[in-house]
Amino acid sequence: MxxxxxxxxxxxxxxxxxxxxxxxxxxxxxxxxxxxxxxxxxxxxxxxxxxxxxxxxxxxxxxxxxxxxxxxxxxxxxxxxxxxxxxxxxxxxxxxxxxxxxxxxxxxxxxxxxxxxxxxxxxxxxxxxxxxxxxxxxxxxxxxxxxxxxxxxxxxxxxxxxxxxxxxxxxxxxxxxxxxxxxxxxxxxxxxxxxxxxxxxxxxxxxxxxxxxxxxxxxxxxxxxxxxxxxxxxxxxxxxxxxxxxxxxxxxxxxxxxxxxxxxxxxxxxxxxxxxxxxxxxxxxxxxxxxxxxxxxxxGSTPPPPTSLTNPGFESGMTGWSTWSPNGTDAADFSETHNGGHSGAYHLTHWTNGTPFEVWTYQTRSGLAAGNYKVRAWVRKGGGFDLARLQAKTCGSCSPVFTDLGSYGNWTLVETPAIYVSGGYLELGFHTRLSSGNSANYIHMDDVELIRL
Known part of the structure; x- marks a missing residue:
């Protein structure tokens, strides 16, 4: 056509x-x-x-x-x-x-x-x-x-x-x-x-x-x-x-x-x-x-199950997750129970104590089969951020695919656009930045999935 x-x-x-x-x-x-x-x-x-x-x-x-x-x-x-x-x-x-x-x-x-x-x-x-x-x-x-x-x-x-x-x-x-x-x-x-x-x-x-x-x-x-x-x-x-x-x-x-x-x-x-x-x-x-x-x-097939992630619901603290933050900023990510998780007791939070910060909380996967993938997660968010994304990229310096996170009073399922993985490697997670501290601003994230299309 x-x-x-x-x-x-x-x-x-x-x-x-x-x-x-x-x-x-x-x-x-x-x-x-x-x-x-x-x-x-x-x-x-x-x-x-x-x-x-x-x-x-x-x-x-x-x-x-x-x-x-x-x-x-x-x-x-x-x-x-x-x-x-x-x-x-x-x-x-x-x-x-x-x-x-x-x-x-x-x-x-x-x-x-x-x-x-x-x-x-x-x-x-x-x-x-x-x-x-x-x-x-x-x-x-x-x-x-x-x-x-x-x-x-x-x-x-x-x-x-x-x-x-x-x-x-x-x-x-x-x-x-x-x-x-x-x-x-x-x-x-x-x-x-x-x-x-x-x-x-x-x-x-x-x-x-x-x-x-x-x-x-x-x-x-x-x-x-x-x-x-x-x-x-x-x-x-x-x-x-x-x-x-x-x-x-x-x-x-x-x-x-x-x-x-x-x-x-x-x-x-x-x-x-x-x-x-x-x-x-x-x-x-x-x-x-x-x-x-x-x-x-x-x-003779069924939809491929989500690719296994380590601690996707943050029930084991930050096990399996890494953090990058520029020098001089507050790496404000931690697992907590505030207001309850989407499922289970814990969830990830990006939050400031009143000072500006930027943080990239991510998990890496290697050995992935070539194909298209999407990242999904449940999110609650209040307040304004300079940058708030669910994202994925195929190398540390590669441009990511991402979804900008809006304000969600209730737990909301969000997902990234598809990203094609050819070398088996993927980084996935949350990237946020706040240039002026406001302790009322928060993002809660839970139950992360990596889906192969």
Whole structure:
């Protein structure tokens, strides 16, 4: 779904264009005789030997920020491009990503606000608002069965997608990172689930397939899935393998973790770069892509347990933890029972006796398997600090990944962004600084975890 550098601008995911008719005629309408296929929320059984390792059921009233990042611009900070390299006409924003009634809802609507990121001035303003989310740095896995129950909207110009990108995309630009398109829908072929893969092999390489349900897939829920192993991918619509839906591969792009994306695009090069006026989304009308659940299964596996830390709950004082503090400052870290820990009797405190201080309380881990990690901890905090972070870094002088700690009256779970460990070594902990002493300022920290994604 991303960065199709195609001379015709029309290939996109349609690796079987000649078979499935990817002629982009803006006047072509859906065949009303196809009808619709209404169904309630779909049961799903991945089959024997498959264990659920991650899912989002979209319960509650807001998107789970531990799973997803919401894009809020037509500039993509992950891929560093405008309009996602495909000339799409939408401007993603947070207001168009909602959760309710057990569903994620991505909403597209026409606008006259002329939204445009300042980094994309050469492309002109966007004509629509819509929603786009991804799991980069939060959910990144390799292989397995990835499935979702999705209802896509009908109409010319609608381009809903459920797909993955290689987690190394920041260092290995597309298509070298690899891409797996589980679902893309096009109004010219409304019965078809379009699927594809993209990688680099002396240049852009593409493979595409599709599955027809025999009826218009839009406006009702269907299960879209890929079963991904080290040398094959099998794409399914509602549990059925249709046509040539198996991709045999040995590309390195598909031997590494990928992250998930869900988005509702409009127009773009897959539709032949149509004008905004031709898109079937009238003024005052909203169209939605709805998702009941997304699930990732792996064969005979369970989520990796937290990596073992020494004394993560500070029940044995400061055993296992080290402290760095600049000369002349107060290393104000200690284990205490004040106000009780998150669990157990003790917790770590950074606190001043009225003098300025800076302190880095940390634990080191070595021999870690290569991969992405996050640090989690429970925190209570009051008062202002110049610096207050949960952080991790792969060497003493390396730049850390970190989360700035806010004020938390109650124990609150916080976590760092993902950090990639290649040399087996990681430092993790809490870094705080206070330039003017105030004994009312405090941070309590407890139950630290190191999670491998």
């Amino acid at each position: 991303t960065r199709r550098h195609l001379t015709s601008g029309l290939l996109a995911v349609c690796g079987l264009a000649a078979l499935h008719g990817c002629a982009m005629d803006a006047t072509e309408l859906e065949d009303a005789a196809l009808g619709t296929h209404q169904q309630a929320e779909l049961a799903y059984n991945p089959g024997s030997g498959w264990n659920l390792v991650w899912s989002d059921e979209f319960d509650g009233t807001s998107l789970n920020g531990n799973n997803w990042t919401v894009l809020t611009s037509n500039w993509d900070p992950v891929t560093n491009n405008c309009n996602f390299g495909t000339g799409e006409l939408e401007y993603p924003r947070a207001q168009n990503v909602t959760v309710g009634g057990g569903k994620l809802i991505l909403t597209a609507e026409r606008t006259s606000d002329n939204p445009m990121d300042s980094r994309c001035t050469g492309y002109g303003p966007r004509s629509f608002y819509s929603g786009r989310i991804h799991t980069k740095g939060k959910v990144e896995k390799k292989y397995g069965k990835i499935a979702a129950s999705i209802k896509v909207p009908s109409g010319y110009g609608m381009w809903p997608a459920f797909w993955t990108l290689g987690a190394n995309i920041s260092s290995t630009p597309w298509p070298g990172c690899g891409e797996i398109d589980i679902l893309e829908w096009h109004s010219n072929d409304p019965t078809w689930m379009k699927s594809a893969t993209h990688w680099h092999n002396g240049g852009q390489a593409d493979w595409g397939t599709g599955a027809s349900g025999g009826y218009n897939l839009a406006d009702s829920f269907h299960v879209y899935e890929v079963e991904w192993t080290a040398n094959t991918m099998v794409f399914r619509l509602d549990g059925r393998i249709v046509a040539n839906n198996t991709f045999n591969h040995n590309e390195s792009e598909f031997q590494q973790p990928h992250y998930l994306l869900l988005n509702l695009a409009l127009g773009g090069n897959w539709y032949g770069n149509p004008s905004p006026a031709s898109i079937d989304l009238p003024w005052g009308v909203k169209k939605t892509m709805e998702v009941e659940w997304v699930r990732w299964y792996q064969q």
